[in-house]
Amino acid sequence: MASLSREALQQENKFVMETAKLIEKEILSSPPTRKEKVINFLHPQELIDRVDFKLNESGMNQEQLLKLCKDAIKYSVRTSNPMFVNQLYHAADPYSLAGSWLTEALNTNQHTFEAAPFFIVLEQLLLREVRSIIGWESGDGIFAPGGSIGNMYAMTLARHHKYPEAKRKGLAQCGHLVAFTSDEAHYSIKKSANWIGLGMDNVITVKTNEFGEMIPAELDFAMVKAKSEGKIPFFVNATCGTTVLGASDSFVAVGEICKKHDVWMHIDAAWGGSLLLSKKHRKESLKGVELADSIVWNPHKMLGASLQCTLFLTKYQNLLKECNSASATYLFQQDKFYDTQYDTGDKSMQCGRKVDVLKLWLMWKARGTNGLEHLVDNACHQALYFQSLIKERPGFRLVIPRVQCTNVCFWYVPPSLRGQEETEEWWKELGQVAPKIKERMVKEGTMLIGYQPLGTKKLPNFFRLVISCQPPLTNDDMKHIADEIERLGNDL
């Protein structure tokens, strides 16, 4: 039974620190090592049988609760383990984690200066800094709950830019709008097209070259064709760091085509945006980024900010508010005594909005722009190193002959499949290797690495190694990854 006294609350607060101590002991105190398991795998039903998930009438004491927290740790994937290279996010940067804890303890809301003075100011300043890194002199932006919703911000903003009356009248007023994206782009563009009423079929996919880069001439052609059919291009999504191959489209070429057709260019840099911080890699992967009308960047991916941390940025200054405002008088009163331009809530499509800026700011402050660059460069370096390792190693075969972002895509060809004619049957069998190795590694818990087929290029299942800043990986880790795959796949 909950007691209502302040003293009881103080007692309850103690549990927060008990949990912190548990986290210290189980997660933070020892440097993550490859020897620990990445996962103690149980099938869903086994997990249900093993853990006391059930909600009851009466509560538990703090000791029992700590046991539940231990279970949560025990059966969760350890993203802080160097051998977790399964997704486009990895461990949280420790400084980001500290920022998250403080954010949670302060439990406030990024909608008005009144409710979050410190964080509102901080968000504006940090977004301005990122815009200047992009190369924009002015503009606007907002933190969004994830890159998918960030991309939806972009599509709705582009639509508003072209048809401001759609805000009131709806899409019915707009004619047959179409958007363009490459066939390697993230699926959130299509999901957004569904939600915003455009329809997934009205996202025209543009072919990519062998590296997964959008072919500019194909984009131009697709636009001309759409127009000739009476359709109205309003949005092009270019990608910096495609999900699987890590490809970056040519923003210079795409930007020119968008300019020619007077269409909004968005860059989905959810994954590759962190390369902005590397003088070396931004030149290759982000040339022409400033030509974009809007950009999404997820520091919660490569950079190691804890989930969720997504920046939506646009070079237009008032458009976000024009597009999204509803002027609720209960929140955004104009008779407040402070400068209400700081009440950013009306730019947002959300009402309450989680504070996602403190964690990014704290890690940036801790490491400086140079420190972050160093980490990004290391991630890229390790990817290149891994590629060089497996290039000559028997049984490993690269899917494309280069590393893009930190993605290294490769097959492992077990001995039984080597030196044979590569018939259709052979490729089919090869496609079954990655899932089998994956199953073994999950069950042993030694490593997690993703695999997938690539339908657009008719490629059967291959591994995708992706490297992030946290924890910083080493050459030794790279060797271990190759060894481990060989160990698990050797007898297949």
Add this chain to the structure above:
Amino acid sequence: MASLSREALQQENKFVMETAKLIEKEILSSPPTRKEKVINFLHPQELIDRVDFKLNESGMNQEQLLKLCKDAIKYSVRTSNPMFVNQLYHAADPYSLAGSWLTEALNTNQHTFEAAPFFIVLEQLLLREVRSIIGWESGDGIFAPGGSIGNMYAMTLARHHKYPEAKRKGLAQCGHLVAFTSDEAHYSIKKSANWIGLGMDNVITVKTNEFGEMIPAELDFAMVKAKSEGKIPFFVNATCGTTVLGASDSFVAVGEICKKHDVWMHIDAAWGGSLLLSKKHRKESLKGVELADSIVWNPHKMLGASLQCTLFLTKYQNLLKECNSASATYLFQQDKFYDTQYDTGDKSMQCGRKVDVLKLWLMWKARGTNGLEHLVDNACHQALYFQSLIKERPGFRLVIPRVQCTNVCFWYVPPSLRGQEETEEWWKELGQVAPKIKERMVKEGTMLIGYQPLGTKKLPNFFRLVISCQPPLTNDDMKHIADEIERLGNDL
């Protein structure tokens, strides 16, 4: 400069615990008291001058960082102070906070069983429990990043239910769709209408009675009228706990009308949904809730889960997936060795999704359903008590003669305005009182309570007291709130 060694990482991890200790000292160790300030107010520019927000090339040491954390605490609103009654959220429940910290430390992603086995299972079980509390035997659901996006889930799902082909073809195929909501409903319905391509003008607002409840006959009439104009009603939003007056629509009456017209009924219970846990209050405020096709509930509001914690629930079993799936092969491979129906990511319109379930589960486990009920009942009780206090107190005047949810809306009439004829001019002057009192309380930092006008009822600025579960407030707090308003407004 960031070091890349594991030992450096261990050193960095220490900072997390340093931050925890700071939070313990500054926020958790003493029970929150009314004597502490709710806010150390600075205007935006003053804040910018006072705090070292700037990002630099080089990093800082841990001591300097801790100083920044202290600044963040110092200049943030203390939502844990009992005198923070400004918004529909308040302090985080300590058990929720513990759950948040653990969530952040584990830093994983609610999209596949592979990446978050524990949390995926937990989310499914907890959502099932809530559906059974609602009174549904089956159905589906998902945690969403906030109630606004929850409401957008509802609108897109309703649209899909009626026009599944819109997913591919877009709204162009659907005829002139219209949605209905009361004039007291939350603005997120209109914001969503903008985003989903419906257009804000195609949200037809239905009049409310003096208490802010949708008038069922008006809804029926509006629907008949829309149909006669060739429009197609597809969605009705009913509210449990309107933002300002706390009103709950009659779900029984609205449900009947929706049934008659074959239209989706959504209940936005972002604010009032926590009353589900009170046997007493659910009878009054949630009668007929099971008639809804979908429901949004924000435990991050009244219940005290930390931000963000939003449940979207629907009584249909496969619709979420049908509506939102894009079948990305890189995440939702069908050749996985475990039961892939647990990969919930394709039901979501997000890709990465923050884990928001652990915190709610942990507080529920700690307190039991009974303990949560006790806290909800206390919040309702204190609101009633406050109302009874000010009913007879000179200078206080209720906006409506009853408490709904925990909202108490009232004017403070300063002595200089008492006993006068209540002309238009008088009301205008009264409307300037709340902002002035608010300015004083913000500058002194003694309390934060919201005020707003109510355009729909042509009412000038009044205070809205809203009470949540955390920290549990007392009769004494209620007296203090009334006293404080009087103290600050006495001489106006």
